[in-house]
Amino acid sequence: GQQVMQIPQYQHVQEGEDFTTYCNSSTTLSNIQWYKQRPGGHPVFLIQLVKSGEVKKQKRLTFQFGEAKKNSSLHITATQTTDVGTYFCAGEEAILFGKGTKLSVKP
Amino acid sequence: DTAVSQTPKYLVTQMGNDKSIKCEQNLGHDTMYWYKQDSKKFLKIMFSYNNKELIINETVPNRFSPKSPDKAHLNLHINSLELGDSAVYFCASSHSAEAEKLFFGSGTQLSVL
Numbered sequence: 001g002q003q004v005m006q007i008p009q010y011q012h013v014q015e016g017e018d019f020t021t022y023c024n025s026s027t028t029l030s031n032i033q034w035y036k037q038r039p040g041g042h043p044v045f046l047i048q049l050v051k052s053g054e055v056k057k058q059k060r061l062t063f064q065f066g067e068a069k070k071n072s073s074l075h076i077t078a079t080q081t082t083d084v085g086t087y088f089c090a091g092e093e094a095i096l097f098g099k100g101t102k103l104s105v106k107p
Numbered sequence: 108d109t110a111v112s113q114t115p116k117y118l119v120t121q122m123g124n125d126k127s128i129k130c131e132q133n134l135g136h137d138t139m140y141w142y143k144q145d146s147k148k149f150l151k152i153m154f155s156y157n158n159k160e161l162i163i164n165e166t167v168p169n170r171f172s173p174k175s176p177d178k179a180h181l182n183l184h185i186n187s188l189e190l191g192d193s194a195v196y197f198c199a200s201s202h203s204a205e206a207e208k209l210f211f212g213s214g215t216q217l218s219v220l
Binding site for chain 1: 140142147148149150151152163197199201204205206207208209210211212213214
């Protein structure tokens, strides 16, 4: 069936280093969303991408949607300790969630 | 004011019991959801209701029964609880069934002993 794969599962970085998480789908997605879940918290919406090749930025965060609408990435420049959490991608109107990438940042 | 509120926050119960989790949203959204997050943090959709009508019912045991008395409320009733039901259950809502942006509640940690 339809799946959304997300890698890596874990990422440990030194504060100030960059971070990227990738999301891949077996089928074309109509849109993709990204959520952040802090430890002990609930998922919080970050962004939705709809168009092929779309790139959106939010301060240090850059989101991309692939040309074929089968993959997406979230890149964080110069991580800070406040970036700690698990980042999820979600496709098909939030029906298919990736398994998340847990980011830890060492100060 | 909390946008999506669910109660209780914690629920500890014995196997075989029946329990309910309540969810309310004050955002005026048409669509509400239940998600299950297991111990590995995998988020899986269980149900979705749009204007009180069930639109998504993933392969969830029929011991789980959602009920939406109005579009601001979506409750989850679980019969004959099993150990494997232990998880965090999140309620969420969105403006429409197109789920352009989900607002999640703070979760209910269910522990079945």
